[in-house]
Ligand SMILES: Nc1ncnc2c1ncn2[C@@H]1O[C@H](COP(=O)(O)OP(=O)(O)OP(=O)(O)O)[C@@H](O)[C@H]1O
């Protein structure tokens with residue numbers, strides 16, 4: 001059963017070339033103000049089934065919020081039609097409609113009224129809302145005294161406790177501290193189990209992987225992917241980084257890296273692998289002078305700038321004559337999880353470290369994680385099984401859970 | 410955040426045009442929001458003030474005291490002129506507060522309109538609502554003072570007051586809806602309105618008597634119904650006739666020497682026209698509503 005059917009929707013914004021709200025200028029131009037059309041959504045079809053959790057990915061300005069606003073009825077699509085089934089609640093902006101002078105309690109009532117919910121219904125859920133937000137001590141304080149996290153918690157708690165059939169979430173899962181975020185994700189999972197439909201806009205690929213069973217990618221207002229979260233994330237990354245260009249100049253010196261080839265197992269504009277696949281890096285360089293003790297150093301840096309791996313590969317005492325050379329390093333297994341990693345390389349002579357050639361930030365490879373795990377590294381999983389119940393008679397005597405060190409330290 | 414009700418069994422089209430009854434039904438579904446916004450506005454206004462609502466009530470009492478003193482010194486006006494004045498002022502305060510707040514109802518809530526779906530008509534209507542609560546408080550104080558002063562009100566006309574208030578409410582609701590939207594497209598509206606209200610104040614027989622205007626018009630061979638084109642005049646004169654309680658003082662004619670039918674007819678015309686205007690306003694509002702978030 002469909003929960004959302006959007007047919008051929010597009011959204012065209014008129015941008016004012018000379019923005020003016022004043023009547024004087026309007027009169028001068030006889031009402032015609034110069035406008036330029038901007039297509040924020042381009043003829044999009046989207047059907048979401050009841051119970052689906054759809055992730056929406058896309059670069060800044062790709063039209064994600066515009067899509068959600070059209071679905072929630074805040075914006076009207078320029079063409080096309082959207083049909084919905086059931087009550088819809090959107091978490092586009094948490095706490096919008098809160099009045100700073102009013103207390104948390106008063107704001108809960110107003111906020112719920114914006115959702116079209118009756119007073120009795122809120123009264124029934126009030127305790128659950130306050131519990132969820134963990135604000136019982138502050139609920140009778142004016143919200144102007146709340147921290148921004150508390151503000152958002154309360155807004156989230158209201159929206160999520162009023163059981164909508166369709167929940168729209170726009171980048172708000174990232175608010176609150178870690179514990180609250182986990183609580184929100186838990187609630188989203190509970191929603192899924194109850195068969196509700198959820199649309200999540202986020203830049204965190206991890207969230208999509210964790211909670212969504214389908215994802216779409218928007219690129220300049222067009223839907224460029226629609227499918228499994230893993231595939232969508234890969235396409236999203238490819239589009240996001242596709243425009244990156246190599247413009248850094250090759251460094252001059254007696255030793256120069258001319259090219260680095262990264263050979264993965266997946267095609268596409270970026271070399272890529274799946275978690276656990278092998279990866280071969282070939283460093284090509286030119287030496288004007290002989291290299292007595294050649295060494296190649298490689299490092300892999302995560303998108304957050306963290307060095308995931310770094311090592312020097314000593315090529316022994318085989319001196320290289322001047323000319324073009326290639327060194328290849330084969331990694332038999334790359335246990336990284338999803339992401340786009342930067343490969344930095346360096347070639348130098350152990351005996352003359354001043355003549356080193358460095359190439360940083362120019363080579364990349366992506367790792368796609370087809371599995372369910374998220375985090376940094378892929379741990380190899382063996383057996384996962386249910387153990388026999390503990391209260392069954394066992395041969396082994398119970399052990400202290402915290403063995404003490406008799407000697408002390 | 411936001412939502413809309415609806416049965417979960419069928420697919421319904423969103424952002425569809427509504428008929429006027431559908432629009433009204435949707436506003437009715439959000440009546441709790443309307444009430445909540447009115448309460449919010451009143452609460453916020455009197456937050457941290459010791460007297461709170463008493464301030465609304467104090468105003469007419471204070472005005473009465475000041476005017477009574479001023480006009481007894483200046484010797485202007487006629488007997489119990491301050492009561493005459495208050496009849497008009499109370500009505501005019503309702504009109505001007507409603508319009509001044511309604512014109513900005515959507516623009517000051519731009520953030521909300523851009524992020525939360527709900528029937529936007531609730532915003533201008535709630536400004537009328539809170540102005541109306543004020544009006545009731547002020548009216549109650551005014552009536553209490555009138556009773557204490559043993560001023561003779563004319564019961565033969567008092568029963569018309571609810572009708573007059575109803576007609577005025579329809580008119581103000583229609584104007585509030587229209588002004589709030591127009592101001593989104595041209596912010597000049599709010600400034601124009603301020604000027605218009607000053608002119609409108611003097612176009613109403615509040616400080617002067619209706620009969621004086623009517624006489625002036627007939628002396629210049631203009632039809633005497635011309636002042637009645639100002640829709641608020643019918644309401645103001647009804648309040649004056651009922652509460653001031655006389656159409657003349659001494660040999661001075663304040664209001665036309667006519668019976669109830671004249672007032673009723675005026676209220677009836679205003680009510681009918683306002684009803685039409687309200688329908689027009691709802692239609693216009695519905696057309697513009699789905700574009701508001703985009704323009705703001
Ligand atoms: N009311 C508006 N008037 C004109 N242009 C608008 C309006 N709202 C959005 N846009 C434009 O539409 C495009 C899409 O915006 P949108 O907010 O949907 O992006 P997004 O995908 O949510 O981006 P982000 O990741 O930054 O949240 C942007 O280029 C934005 O400038």
Ligand SMILES: [Mg+2]
Pocket residue numbers: 064065066170
């Ligand atoms: Mg956005």
